[in-house]
Amino acid sequence: xxxxxxxxxxxxxxxxxxxxxxxxxxxxxxxxxxxxxxxxxxxxxxxxxxxxxxxxxxxxxxxxxxxxxxxxxxxxxxxxxxxxxxxxxxxxxxxxxxxxxxxxxxxxxxxxxxxxxxxxxxxxxxxxxxxxxxxxxxxxxxxxxxxxxxxxxxxxxxxxxxxxxxxxxxxxxxxxxxxxxxxxxxxxxxxxxxxxxxxxxxxxxxxxxxxxxxxxxxxxxxxxxxxxxxxxxxxxxxxxxxxxxxxxxxxxxxxxxxxxxxxxxxxxxxxxxxxxxxxxxxxxxxxxxxxxxxxxxxxxxxxxxxxxxxxxxxxxxxxxxxxxxxxxxxxxxxxxxxxxxxxxxxxxxxxxxxxxxxxxxxxxxxxxxxxxxxxxxxxxxxxxxxxxxxxxxxxxxxxxxxxxxxxxxxxxxxxxxxxxxxxxxxxxxxxxxxxxxxxxxxxxxxxxxxxxxxxxxxx
Amino acid sequence: xxxxxxxxxxxxxxxxxxxxxxxxxxxxxxxxxxxxxxxxxxxxxxxxxxxxxxxxxxxxxxxxxxxxxxxxxxxxxxxx
Numbered sequence: 001x002x003x004x005x006x007x008x009x010x011x012x013x014x015x016x017x018x019x020x021x022x023x024x025x026x027x028x029x030x031x032x033x034x035x036x037x038x039x040x041x042x043x044x045x046x047x048x049x050x051x052x053x054x055x056x057x058x059x060x061x062x063x064x065x066x067x068x069x070x071x072x073x074x075x076x077x078x079x080x081x082x083x084x085x086x087x088x089x090x091x092x093x094x095x096x097x098x099x100x101x102x103x104x105x106x107x108x109x110x111x112x113x114x115x116x117x118x119x120x121x122x123x124x125x126x127x128x129x130x131x132x133x134x135x136x137x138x139x140x141x142x143x144x145x146x147x148x149x150x151x152x153x154x155x156x157x158x159x160x161x162x163x164x165x166x167x168x169x170x171x172x173x174x175x176x177x178x179x180x181x182x183x184x185x186x187x188x189x190x191x192x193x194x195x196x197x198x199x200x201x202x203x204x205x206x207x208x209x210x211x212x213x214x215x216x217x218x219x220x221x222x223x224x225x226x227x228x229x230x231x232x233x234x235x236x237x238x239x240x241x242x243x244x245x246x247x248x249x250x251x252x253x254x255x256x257x258x259x260x261x262x263x264x265x266x267x268x269x270x271x272x273x274x275x276x277x278x279x280x281x282x283x284x285x286x287x288x289x290x291x292x293x294x295x296x297x298x299x300x301x302x303x304x305x306x307x308x309x310x311x312x313x314x315x316x317x318x319x320x321x322x323x324x325x326x327x328x329x330x331x332x333x334x335x336x337x338x339x340x341x342x343x344x345x346x347x348x349x350x351x352x353x354x355x356x357x358x359x360x361x362x363x364x365x366x367x368x369x370x371x372x373x374x375x376x377x378x379x380x381x382x383x384x385x386x387x388x389x390x391x392x393x394x395x396x397x398x399x400x401x402x403x404x405x406x407x408x409x410x411x412x413x414x415x416x417x418x419x420x421x422x423x424x425x426x427x428x429x430x431x432x433x434x435x436x437x438x439x440x441x442x443x444x445x446x447x448x449x450x451x452x453x454x455x456x457x458x459x
Numbered sequence: 460x461x462x463x464x465x466x467x468x469x470x471x472x473x474x475x476x477x478x479x480x481x482x483x484x485x486x487x488x489x490x491x492x493x494x495x496x497x498x499x500x501x502x503x504x505x506x507x508x509x510x511x512x513x514x515x516x517x518x519x520x521x522x523x524x525x526x527x528x529x530x531x532x533x534x535x536x537x538x539x
Binding site: 232269282284319322403408 | 466468470494495497499500501502504521522524526527528529530531532533534537538539
């Protein structure tokens with residue numbers, strides 16, 4: 001890598017700064033290539049063309065500053081920039097500078113409080129992607145996964161490397177579930193206070209000790225059922241994950257994300273041994289959530305068909321536009337590695353955030369549905385959440401707490417974290433959607449499987 | 460519900476949402492037994508003995524579909 005030399009000049013010697021902006025990139029492996037030139041980045045608001053020209057001239061003695069568009073129109077390449085010249089990308093507020101003297105002059109004033117300069121960086125050379133973008137960390141994890149597959153199928157033992165990877169995996173601690181740790185919900189300063197979260201499901205065990213002093217708003221949407229009392233357990237588990245208490249009265253580890261959010265329990269499943277939720281009842285629950293100002297609705301339910309259905313797609317679009325983010329389970333219809341499944345409705349609605357499930361080693365769960373190839377953009381997995389061996393509340397009659405697996409479990413992690421972000425940034429609807437996607441942790445998994453990656457809580 | 464009665468979900472068009480009750484009345488006169496009228500999501504639910512196609516052509520109707528159901532496994536499944 002070419003080494004920069006800062007040649008001496010009166011200006012550079014007179015003010016020897018601890019330059020706050022690195023000119024030498026942090027590159028211990030020596031893999032970054034630079035051109036030897038420097039990019040000066042001007043602050044927003046200080047990037048007016050005339051001011052930039054002024055700075056370059058006054059500070060660095062650069063009087064031959066070409067505007068990039070003129071330069072490039074003449075057919076010159078930026079490789080032709082001479083030492084006493086600079087190329088000003090006027091619309092971007094950046095300047096390409098060749099001469100070392102000019103750069104050190106600019107560096108010397110860059111740290112002044114009224115300096116118009118935001119940063120000074122070497123001009124890097126980017127290369128085509130073969131091999132690029134694969135971090136050492138990703139490759140280690142990939143190698144461990146391949147080693148494990150080999151061990152399973154070739155009958156051998158996992159290698160030491162693979163075992164070390166397994167040992168480093170997350171696990172439930174005395175204080176927190178692995179899922180709260182993986183999503184950093186356990187260290188978030190936010191609680192979901194002031195945010196209303198509706199969980200439309202089998203209801204809640206209203207006698208559960210962990211919710212005994214939590215105000216909840218409840219409504220049943222199932223004909224003939226007047227209470228949201230949860231017989232099955234699915235709803236209690238999901239509500240626990242989304243909004244469970246910070247210090248469970250039962251004494252177990254914390255398992256809930258948005259412990260300060262206002263819980264809206266909508267019962268949309270009947271009490272059959274295999275409970276069913278009619279679309280009309282679910283939509284009525286969404287209508288209720290919207291009318292009550294719920295910014296998040298958690299739907300851990302799906303219809304096992306690989307089609308978009310308007311009975312979900314249309315109302316969910318209206319919900320999102322009205323500021324209610326609907327988070328839905330991608331589906332458990334995969335049996336990987338052979339059958340990768342497909343995102344089900346309602347998750348496959350464009351306006352629903354479809355959630356896949358990962359395990360504590362951040363691998364995609366065997367049952368977690370992949371993005372559908374037939375239902376367009378809506379059929380995409382958008383994000384992933386913890387969905388294997390998820391510890392949460394269940395009805396007292398079913399043991400009070402239990403470990404469940406499912407995209408049903410990943411979904412309330414995202415719903416709870418959406419509530420944290422809503423509190424942290426005050427966002428709703430599509431802005432909240434974007435926030436979740438932008439802040440997700442890339443996992444090195446296929447985006448068809450994990451979307452943008454693992455949901456992350458604001459800190 | 461009688462044997463040939465089906466549950467249906469009707470979505471109304473964006474522009475018809477302000478007059479969703481009128482749309483519901485029109486559907487009713489074509490045989491839909493209206494159950495819910497939901498103005499925020501723009502959905503009308505109900506039951507119908509006639510054919511779904513009998514409800515087409517009504518002003519303000521975007522779609523008519525048979526209502527589907529999401530199902531959960533029994534409580535003792537650990538895949539939920």
